[in-house]
Amino acid sequence: MxxxxxxxxxxxxxxxxxxxxxxxxxxxxxxxxxxxxxxxxxxxxxxxxxxxxxxxxxxxxxxxxxxxxxxxxxxxxxxxxxxxxxLGMVFQDYALWPHMTVAQNVAFPLQMRGIARPLRQQRVLAALDRVGLADFEQRRPYELSGGQQQRVALARAIVAEPQxxxxxxxxxxxxxxxxxxxxxxxxxxxxxxxxxxxxxxxxxxxxxxxxxxxxxxxxxxxxxxxxxxxxxxxxxxx
Ligand SMILES: Nc1ncnc2c1ncn2[C@@H]1O[C@H](COP(=O)(O)OP(=O)(O)OP(=O)(O)O)[C@@H](O)[C@H]1O
Ligand SMILES: [Mg+2]
CATH class of the missing domain: 3.40.50.300 (P-loop containing nucleotide triphosphate hydrolases)
Known part of the structure; x- marks a missing residue:
């Protein structure tokens, strides 16, 4: 076959x-x-x-x-x-929004796609968990190391499960x-x-x-x- x-x-x-x-x-x-x-x-x-x-x-x-x-x-x-x-994108310089919390940064692609808040929260937490940042959702980017910031950028890129x-x-x-x-x-x-x-x-x-x-x-x-x-x-x- x-x-x-x-x-x-x-x-x-x-x-x-x-x-x-x-x-x-x-x-x-x-x-x-x-x-x-x-x-x-x-x-x-x-x-x-x-x-x-x-x-x-x-x-x-x-x-x-x-x-x-x-x-x-x-x-x-x-x-x-x-x-x-x-698509999701991760840059060299993280490109996180400094005024937003980790959760708000990661939620952004879901907001753009019109996903309702309860599902959004669930998916943000799941994405943060996947990159080893569970419990970091209320921090701001300046409260994170470079590696942690890049993990947030990675979570933001994958959260909407892009093609x-x-x-x-x-x-x-x-x-x-x-x-x-x-x-x-x-x-x-x-x-x-x-x-x-x-x-x-x-x-x-x-x-x-x-x-x-x-x-x-x-x-x-x-x-x-x-x-x-x-x-x-x-x-x-x-
Ligand atoms: N906005 C721009 N205006 C003018 N020239 C540009 C612009 N962006 C890139 N270039 C030029 O285009 C060429 C390719 O740039 P590009 O950034 O794609 O290279 P790269 O392979 O990513 O390099 P690197 O490994 O240093 O990041 C370079 O000669 C660069 O100077
Ligand atoms: Mg380049």
């Missing part, structure tokens, strides 16, 4: 992006099957964050198309707004020991969730610990993809 290949979660087709005369993404294509964690590795300035922002809807490319599943999210002038893309998770060097502000601990915990969590993820990092070891495949980027293109575990269907550069 033929195996049914997993659906494609992300398809980037021939995307170009320039800042002035600087061509940052140069006809880049990438396909990521559902449930795959793909690490984006490459030298500073090669376009990793630009590609991630484009997936998040924070930037619009000069040319090319992007699909999430069968839904077109970028084409020509059309761009699906970030809040409609069903896609995007990470831009989430561990690079943390010291080495903490980076290793959080990296291991995130690897377990991401596998439990089974969510498709694009994970930007400079760190080969981090990529190997977390990802199913490593896409090596250079000067705006993906040069090569290394598979760390054999996924049912390989991500590929079209």
């Amino acid at each position: 033929p195996l049914t290949p997993p659906a494609t979660a992300i398809r980037v087709e021939n995307v170009c992006h320039r800042f002035g005369s600087n061509t940052v993404l140069n006809n880049l294509s990438l396909t990521v099957p559902q449930g795959t964690i793909i690490a984006l590795l490459g030298p500073s300035g090669c376009g990793k964050s630009t590609l991630l922002k484009l997936l998040a809807g924070l930037l619009h490319p000069d040319a090319g198309q992007v699909f999430f599943g069968t839904q077109k999210v970028v084409d020509g002038r059309f761009s699906l707004p970030p809040e409609k893309r069903d 896609i998770l995007l990470f831009d060097e989430p561990l690079s502000n943390l010291d080495r020991d903490l980076r290793e601990t959080l990296c291991t915990e995130m690897a377990v969590l991401l596998r439990q969730l089974g969510t498709t993820a694009v994970y930007v990092t400079h760190d080969q070891q981090e990529a190997e610990a977390l990802a199913h495949a490593i896409a090596r980027m250079k000067q705006g293109v993906i040069e090569r993809i290394d598979y760390l575990q054999k996924p049912a269907v390989s991500p590929f550069v079209a």
Whole structure:
């Protein structure tokens, strides 16, 4: 009996992006099957964050198309707004709202989706529990360590159970020991969730610990993809 290949979660087709005369993404294509964690590795300035922002809807490319599943999210002038893309994002600098409590920060994506308060509270507590921060819900970000703040950002990214998770060097502000601990915990969590993820990092070891495949980027293109575990269907550069 033929195996049914997993659906494609992300398809980037021939995307170009320039800042002035600087061509940052140069006809880049990438396909990521559902449930795959793909690490984006490459030298500073090669376009990793630009590609991630484009997936998040924070930037619009000069040319090319992007699909999430069968839904077109970028084409020509059309761009699906970030809040409609069903994704969660974790940045290097945590990006928590300082005036809000931990619980309010984590609840925000649920509020945006119109989830009623009782269910919201339940899901916030469950997400905080998953990242090891049960009992921290009434604290403010300034009352937390860097590692704890990044756990809050992670809880906020997963709380609405989005289809896609995007990470831009989430561990690079943390010291080495903490980076290793959080990296291991995130690897377990991401596998439990089974969510498709694009994970930007400079760190080969981090990529190997977390990802199913490593896409090596250079000067705006993906040069090569290394598979760390054999996924049912390989991500590929079209
Ligand atoms: N808003 C912007 N305006 C002009 N140029 C930009 C802008 N954002 C990024 N760039 C340029 O685009 C190129 C790619 O930047 P990008 O942030 O995608 O690199 P990166 O691979 O994420 O690098 P790093 O590993 O240092 O984070 C760089 O040359 C950068 O200077
Ligand atoms: Mg970057």
